[in-house]
Every structure is written in C-alpha cells, then in structure tokens.
Amino acid sequence: MSRLTITVNGQEVHGNSREPLLVQLENAGIQPEYQCRNGMCGACRCQLKSGAVDQQDAMAFVGQNEILACRSIPKANVELEFNYELIPSLKSHTG
Numbered sequence: 031m032s033r034l035t036i037t038v039n040g041q042e043v044h045g046n047s048r049e050p051l052l053v054q055l056e057n058a059g060i061q062p063e064y065q066c067r068n069g070m071c072g073a074c075r076c077q078l079k080s081g082a083v084d085q086q087d088a089m090a091f092v093g094q095n096e097i098l099a100c101r102s103i104p105k106a107n108v109e110l111e112f113n114y115e116l117i118p119s120l121k122s123h124t125g
C-alpha cells in the first residue's frame with residue numbers, strides 16, 4: 031500500500047509507505063519536535079495508538095507502543111499521539 035492515512039492528535043492527513051513519519055507530517059504542515067532526525071535523540075518520540083510501522087535502526091529509548099517519528103515508516107494506516115500541542119511546520123509556509 032503506498033497511500034494511507036495518518037491520524038495525528040486526532041487530525042487526519044494523507045501519507046505514504048515510503049517516507050519517515052516525521053517527513054510526512056512536515057510535508058502535511060505539522061511540525062513535531064525533532065533534533066537529530068536519525069534515531070539518536072528521542073525528541074520525535076510519539077505513541078503509536080493503532081496501525082503498524084517499520085522502525086529502522088534507532089538508538090534512542092522508546093517505551094511500549096512508542097515510536098520515533100524520524101525513523102518510522104508506516105506500513106498501514108496509523109494513529110499517532112504526541113503529548114504536546116503540534117505547531118504548523120515551516121515547510122507549509124515556504125512551500
């Protein structure tokens with residue numbers, strides 16, 4: 031499946047099964063927290079409430095049902111929950 035739906039803090043956006051969730055959310059105008067973008071820092075950690083992801087190699091600690099958005103590629107429709115208010119991404123302003 032290449033097209034899928036990402037639900038993030040109750041908001042639905044279109045996604046795909048090729049790119050990391052962090053990139054997809056940014057492209058959809060949503061900016062989760064991040065620092066390293068390669069699985070080291072844990073800043074992009076969020077809860078996976080439903081669905082499935084391919085989590086690639088990551089060093090940062092994640093708890094049960096948590097994923098690193100920068101290193102996770104969705105395999106199906108997913109529902110994510112960040113425990114803070116998400117801000118609009120810069121990309122949505124600059125195109």
Ligand code: FES
Pocket residue numbers: 063064065066067068069070071072073074075090098099100101
């Ligand atoms: S941004 Fe650092 S682990 Fe995802």
